[in-house]
Amino acid sequence: xxxxxxxxxxxxxxxxxxxxxxxxxxxxxxxxxxxxxxxxxxxxxxxxxxxxxxxxxxxxxxxxxxxxxxxxxxxxxxxxxxxxxxxxxxxxxxxxxxxxxxxxxxxxxxxxxxxxxxxxxxxxxxxxxxxxxxxxxxxxxxxxxxxxxxxxxxxxxxxxxxxxxxxxxxxxxxxxxxxxxxxxxxxxxxxxxxxxxxxxxxxxxxxxxxxxxxxxxxxxxxxxxxxxxxxxxxxxxxxxxxxxxxxxxxxxxxxxxxxxxxxxxxxxxxxxxxxxxxxxxxxxxxxxxxxxxxxxxxxxxxxxxxxxxxx
Amino acid sequence: xxxxxxxxxxxxxxxxxxxxxxxxxxxxxxxxxxxxxxxxxxxxxxxxxxxxxxxxxxxxxxxxxxxxxxxxxxxxxxxxxxxxxxxxxxxxxxxxxxxxxxxxxxxxxxxxxxxxxxxxxxxxxxxxxxxxxxxxxxxxxxxxxxxxxxxxxxxxxxxxxxxxxxxxxxxxxxxxxxxxxxxxxxxxxxxxxxxxxxxxxxxxxxxxxxxxxxxxxxxxxxxxxxxxxxxxxxxxxxxxxxxxxxxxxxxxxxxxxxxxxxxxxxxxxxxxxxxxxxxxxxxxxxxxxxxxxxxxxxxxxxxxxxxxxxxxxxxxxxxxxxxxxxxxxxxxxxxxxxxxxxxxxxxxxxxxxxxxxxxxxxxxxxxxxxxxxxxxxxxxxxxxxxxxxxxxxxxxxxxxxxxxxxxxxxxxxxxxxxxxxxxxxxxxxxxxxxxxxxxxxxxxxxxxxxxxxxxxxxxxxxxxxxxxxxxxxxxxxxxxxxxxxxxxxxxxxxxxxxxxxxxxxxxxxxxxxxxxxxxxxxxxxx
Numbered sequence: 023x024x025x026x027x028x029x030x031x032x033x034x035x036x037x038x039x040x041x042x043x044x045x046x047x048x049x050x051x052x053x054x055x056x057x058x059x060x061x062x063x064x065x066x067x068x069x070x071x072x073x074x075x076x077x078x079x080x081x082x083x084x085x086x087x088x089x090x091x092x093x094x095x096x097x098x099x100x101x102x103x104x105x106x107x108x109x110x111x112x113x114x115x116x117x118x119x120x121x122x123x124x125x126x127x128x129x130x131x132x133x134x135x136x137x138x139x140x141x142x143x144x145x146x147x148x149x150x151x152x153x154x155x156x157x158x159x160x161x162x163x164x165x166x167x168x169x170x171x172x173x174x175x176x177x178x179x180x181x182x183x184x185x186x187x188x189x190x191x192x193x194x195x196x197x198x199x200x201x202x203x204x205x206x207x208x209x210x211x212x213x214x215x216x217x218x219x220x221x222x223x224x225x226x227x228x229x230x231x232x233x234x235x236x237x238x239x240x241x242x243x244x245x246x247x248x249x250x251x252x253x254x255x256x257x258x259x260x261x262x263x264x265x266x267x268x269x270x271x272x273x274x275x276x277x278x279x280x281x282x283x284x285x286x287x288x289x290x291x292x293x294x295x296x297x298x299x300x301x302x303x304x305x306x307x308x309x310x311x312x313x314x315x316x317x318x319x320x321x322x323x324x325x326x327x328x329x330x331x332x333x
Numbered sequence: 334x335x336x337x338x339x340x341x342x343x344x345x346x347x348x349x350x351x352x353x354x355x356x357x358x359x360x361x362x363x364x365x366x367x368x369x370x371x372x373x374x375x376x377x378x379x380x381x382x383x384x385x386x387x388x389x390x391x392x393x394x395x396x397x398x399x400x401x402x403x404x405x406x407x408x409x410x411x412x413x414x415x416x417x418x419x420x421x422x423x424x425x426x427x428x429x430x431x432x433x434x435x436x437x438x439x440x441x442x443x444x445x446x447x448x449x450x451x452x453x454x455x456x457x458x459x460x461x462x463x464x465x466x467x468x469x470x471x472x473x474x475x476x477x478x479x480x481x482x483x484x485x486x487x488x489x490x491x492x493x494x495x496x497x498x499x500x501x502x503x504x505x506x507x508x509x510x511x512x513x514x515x516x517x518x519x520x521x522x523x524x525x526x527x528x529x530x531x532x533x534x535x536x537x538x539x540x541x542x543x544x545x546x547x548x549x550x551x552x553x554x555x556x557x558x559x560x561x562x563x564x565x566x567x568x569x570x571x572x573x574x575x576x577x578x579x580x581x582x583x584x585x586x587x588x589x590x591x592x593x594x595x596x597x598x599x600x601x602x603x604x605x606x607x608x609x610x611x612x613x614x615x616x617x618x619x620x621x622x623x624x625x626x627x628x629x630x631x632x633x634x635x636x637x638x639x640x641x642x643x644x645x646x647x648x649x650x651x652x653x654x655x656x657x658x659x660x661x662x663x664x665x666x667x668x669x670x671x672x673x674x675x676x677x678x679x680x681x682x683x684x685x686x687x688x689x690x691x692x693x694x695x696x697x698x699x700x701x702x703x704x705x706x707x708x709x710x711x712x713x714x715x716x717x718x719x720x721x722x723x724x725x726x727x728x729x730x731x732x733x734x735x736x737x738x739x740x741x742x743x744x745x746x747x748x749x750x751x752x753x754x755x756x757x758x759x760x761x762x763x764x765x766x767x768x769x770x771x772x773x774x775x776x777x778x779x780x781x782x783x784x785x786x787x788x789x790x791x792x793x794x795x796x797x798x799x800x801x802x803x804x805x806x807x808x809x810x811x812x813x814x815x816x817x818x819x820x821x822x823x824x825x826x827x828x829x830x831x832x833x834x835x836x837x838x839x840x841x842x843x844x845x846x847x848x849x850x851x852x853x854x855x856x857x858x859x
Contacts, residue, residue, distance in 0.1 A: 193454040195446050203439040209399065209431065210451035210499075211422035322440075330401055330420075 029162060031290040036166035038282020039275055041240050044177045045070065045249075047274035048232030049256025050263065051184055052225035054270055057260050058188070059221035060201035062325040064120025065105045067253030068127035069226045070233035073098035075131040077234025078244035079138070081146055090146075090238045091173060091231050098230020099223050101127055106222040110215055113327030124253070132246035146242045171239055173231070180228070184267040197221060198265070201321030204328040214328045229253065251304070258307050262314055273310075277303045350413065351376050352538050353398065353429060353507050358407035360393050367393035369562040370407065375507050375538040379570070380529050382549040383542045384589060384855070385559035386648070386818070391542050392434075394559070395511050398540075399431040400424035425451075430500025434512040434542075436492045440485030444495050447484050448502060463502075470501045474531055490521040497528070507538045514543055515650075526552040544648050546585060546855040550578055558588040565589075582852070590818060590851030600798070602823050602842060611675060612636035613810035614660075614691075614779040619669035621652075621659045623834065628652040630659060631834040632669070637779070637810040642801065644825030644842070645814040646850050652834035653814045654696070657783045660812070661693035662686045673779055687716060690778030696787055696814075698764045705757025709749055710738035712756045713771050741770040746796075762793025769800060780804060781812045786820060798824060818854075822847055830854055 049066055056063035076097030081090025101123055108114045149171040157168040188194040196217050199207035204214045236252065237244045255277055263269030280302040287294060351374035360368040368390045375381055385391050396402040397409070400421040408415050411427050418424050424431070438447045448467065449458045464480060471478060476494050484492060493513060500508050510529070514522045529539050529552050543549055549556055556568045566588040573581060614637040623629030630652045637643045645653055658664035660671055662683040670679045673689050681689060695701045703712045714723055714734060723733045738752040745766045749759055756764060765785065772780065782801065786794040801824055805811045815821050821828050821842075828846060829839040830853035837853040840846050 190457055191454070192449060192452045192456050192458055195442060195450050195458065196454050198442060199439040199450055202441045203437070206437040206439045206447070207450060209401075209421045209433070209437045210447075211420075211425045212451050212454070213420070213422070 028290070031286055032162045033166055035279065035282055035286035036162060038286055039279035040166055040170070040174065041278070042281035043274040043278025044174055045232035045236045045240065045252050046255055046259060046277050047271055048177055048180070048228045048235070049253050050259030050270035050274055051180055051267060052228035052232070053253075053256045053260035054263060054265070054267065055184070055197070055221050055228070056225040057321060057324055058197045058201050058265060059218045060204060060321050060323040060326065060328070061105075061110060061218055061222055062116045062120070063102075063105065063222060063225055064117050064257065065101060065123035066120075066225065066229045066256055067249060067251070068120075068124035069098040069101045069105075069229035070236070070249045070253045070256075071124075071131055071247070072101045072127050073230025073233030074237040074248060075135065075233075075244055076100075077230065078146070078237040081234070081238045082144060085147075087146075087149055087171070087173075087238055091234050094230040094232075094234025094238075095227045096230065098226040098228070098233060100226070102223045102226020102229075105226070106219040109327065110218045110222060113329060116325050116327075128247055135244060135246055143243045143245060146238055148242065149239045173235060173239070177231075177235070178271070181267045181271045188265060188267070198321075200328075201323055204323050208328070208330055214330075218328070229256070232256075255303060255307060258311065261320065262310060264320070277306060280306050351410070352412065353427075354410040354413075355394070355397070355404075356408040356410060358394075358397060358404045358409070360390075360397060360402060360404050362393075366562050368397070368404070371559070371562075371564045373557060373564070375540055376555075377506070377536045377538050378533050379554045380533050380539045380541055380552055382553035382556045383540060383559060384544070384546070384549055384556060384585060386544075386589065386816070386854075388561070388816070389559040390562040391559055392511070393562075395431065395433075395509055395542065398424065398429055398507075398509060399433075400429075422451075425503050425505075428504060428506035429509065430503055430505030430507065431509040432493060432496040432500060432511060432513055434515065436489065436496065438484045438492055438495060440483075442484055443480065444478055444482050444484055444487070445480040447495060448480075448499050451503075466502060467498060470498055474501070474528060476528070490517050493517070493525075505537070507540065508532060509540045509542075511542050512544070513541070514545065514548055522548065544855055546582060549585075550581065556581075556585065558585060560589060586848050586851045586855070589855070590847050600795075600823050602825075604843065605826060607638055607641055607826065610638050610640075612672075613639045613674055614812065615672040615675070616660065617670045617672065619656070619659055619671065620667050621655050621664055621834075622667050623652070623655070628655070628834045630656045630666075633831075633834075633836050634669075635829060635836065635839065637812060639808045639810055640805050641827070642805045642811040642813055642825045643839075644821035644828040645812065645831055646818060646821050646828050646854060647816070647831035647837075648854060649816050651831045653831055654783060655834070656831070657693060657695075657781050657812075657814055660781055661691065663693070684716070690776050691781075692772040692777045692779065693781045694765075694768050694772055694783065694785060696784035698761065698768060699757065702768050703756045703764060706755050708753045709742065709747065709756050709759075709767055710734050710752040712767055713738050713741055713774075715771065741767075741774070745770040760790075760793075762789045762796070765789065765793065765797060773804065777804075777809055779810045779812070781814070783814045784816065785813070786815070786817070794820075818847065818850060821850070832856065 049070055053063055053066050073094035077090045077094025080093025081087055105119060105123055108119045109116045151169045152172045153169040158164045196207060196212050200214050200217045208214050233249060236249060241248065259270050259273040262273060283299050283302060353375045355371060355373040357370045357372060358368055359370055371394060383391050393402065397404050400418045400423050409418055410416060418427065445460055445463055449463055467478065467480065476498060478495050478498055513525060517525060529541060533539055541552060554570045556573060557564055558566045616633060616635050619630055619633045621630040628651055633656060635643060647653055655664060659666045662681060670677050673691055678686050678689055678691065699705055723730055723737065735752060742749065742752055747763050747766045749763060756767060785801065786797050789797060798820065801811060801813065813824060825842050827839055827841050828850050830837040830850055840849045
């Protein structure tokens with residue numbers, strides 16, 4: 023065991039936890055936003071994958087990571103728009119539509135990738151980092167946390183932004199009302215459909231950026247089906263954290279650490295089948311659900327379409 | 334003179350221009366005309382009372398005024414100008430505030446947050462400014478709200494005050510109070526009445542929906558009566574002043590319940606003489622505790638003789654369902670007892686009561702009465718699954734089940750393609766027939782009907798009513814719960830009226846029963 027806790031191992035573990043955790047964080051924050059407004063967004067996995075593909079293509083042809091993220095946001099938002107139209111405006115079943123969107127995007131991105139790149143998987147250049155003075159000199163934490171691409175800082179800052187929106191703005195009240203008692207929001211003079219649509223599209227943007235991060239920074243390439251359930255972990259994170267963005271961050275880091283265990287253990291030269299390690303986050307999901315799941319209280323109108331004047 | 338009467342006298346000379354006016358407004362829903370050419374004027378300084386039974390169209394009218402629904406025909410005028418009200422936001426902007434029957438507040442937010450809801454979304458909540466504005470309103474109208482309290486933890490009366498404050502915060506000129514007293518204590522009702530008087534003294538128009546005639550007189554300036562979607566009468570302030578209470582009561586009861594404008598499908602009641610016999614169903618001091626916002630049953634007693642139909646009248650939600658379920662054994666009674674043929678069945682569960690001959694036809698036909706995806710044949714045996722001869726050693730005997738179903742389907746004239754058809758695909762009337770066939774099988778002695786014709790078409794209503802009469806003709810004791818007075822008058826031998834979980838009285842069904850039941854229903858007599 024002593025050989026495990028070397029600096030190299032820890033650095034690689036924390037670095038990996040952040041890399042794997044950022045997409046989960048963005049997915050979790052996005053899902054939290056949708057759920058707060060009363061929409062169970064199962065399509066988030068599809069939004070991430072669309073973001074990963076469009077983001078990669080944009081970055082690949084423009085050689086700009088920033089345009090890649092913009093593309094990712096657009097890709098996620100496009101899928102979210104379909105979800106909002108079908109589920110919020112027309113009141114279709116959110117679970118069915120969400121699963122259909124995820125499966126559809128999986129097939130579509132795989133197909134498009136095949137036409138464009140055949141069997142090749144071109145790589146992007148490694149992301150240039152923006153080291154934060156002084157902090158990036160810290161042992162272990164420095165290189166893992168403070169010497170990263172600015173999008174990492176941005177994603178973590180989103181935690182504070184979302185907390186501010188929920189606790190300190192009228193928008194936060196609108197969102198909570200849309201999830202807990204949409205009829206009350208409607209008679210207060212705020213359109214429920216608009217509020218929920220905005221929430222779902224913002225979710226798509228966050229999930230799309232998360233997907234683009236996985237492709238462009240995490241892996242540096244696009245592989246079909248590469249999100250591998252990250253969106254679903256985001257749903258679990260949102261359910262466990264309820265309305266608290268900080269809990270999503272904590273959860274994302276824990277799950278990220280599980281995911282990065284593979285590489286970290288290899289660096290440490292421990293030989294465990296990677297399949298076992300890759301099971302870790304999902305086993306962790308189930309453990310966490312068993313332990314905390316019962317207390318997770320969700321918005322009262324979650325998953326229910328709102329129709330004005332329906333009795 | 335009461336304060337309302339004084340105010341009425343002061344204004345009778347100078348009638349005010351209506352703030353909001355509905356002109357010939359019609360609203361149709363599939364199969365029903367909820368509002369049929371209704372005129373309604375809301376004048377400043379006036380409490381306008383809307384009276385009407387369930388289904389008279391009051392809620393639809395409120396929905397139209399508050400922007401939840403748009404009328405199919407007719408015109409809405411605001412300050413004399415034609416105006417569409419397209420959304421709740423629009424209604425608020427026009428100065429129409431609504432306190433709905435069911436509280437429209439977010440239970441998880443604080444009172445302050447609920448009051449802020451609807452402010453521009455990009456701003457930060459202005460709690461200090463809100464507190465100042467709320468204080469100004471609560472001081473001048475004698476209201477009390479705790480801004481920091483979590484809304485869901487307040488009593489219904491307190492939540493209602495919050496809603497009134499919210500309407501006043503939005504500078505409402507018209508305040509709609511939809512059945513605002515139904516959940517209040519007598520003291521709360523008095524306070525609300527006093528508040529209404531203060532509001533109209535400031536020049537607001539208040540529209541107050543109630544079932545209680547006493548409240549209408551105490552707090553109202555003008556009374557409009559709705560019946561089956563039509564406005565059947567309006568008593569303006571000067572007439573209301575001139576009439577004494579007894580004369581006004583008589584006029585309103587006649588408008589609301591009098592024959593003539595009633596249900597054209599109802600057949601006349603044929604009085605029957607029953608041979609004296611020991612009661613088949615006796616209910617003694619039955620008490621069932623209610624819940625949050627649900628009326629229970631309090632100290633209800635009655636007897637039903639063999640072959641007799643006892644009707645239970647009352648505004649929906651006054652404990653009728655709780656009474657029926659307590660008799661059927663689906664709800665635990667906290668006191669009192671139920672006797673079938675003189676023998677108590679209080680310790681019997683639902684199954685044992687069924688075997689004792691006590692049967693209950695729920696009004697919730699699809700979710701409580703049947704399993705929609707099961708075939709008719711199984712639904713007919715739903716309460717006897719596993720019993721011989723239809724099951725043997727835990728295995729289905731399809732032949733027996735089919736024979737049983739075929740016979741009942743024929744006898745009760747269930748219109749269905751086959752006995753294997755999932756019951757959810759049948760019409761309401763045919764589902765009702767299946768329920769009836771199931772409940773009447775094997776020795777029914779007492780049958781409790783809860784709203785048996787609710788949601789059926791005219792033909793099936795007639796057939797159902799005929800069947801209820803036939804059942805009683807076979808010597809079965811029938812308890813008939815209905816919110817349709819015409820139905821009760823047509824079928825019952827006696828009619829009991831339920832109000833707030835108690836029996837307000839039992840009247841024999843003879844000449845004038847309609848008006849006496851009506852009086853009991855709206856609390857005109859006690």
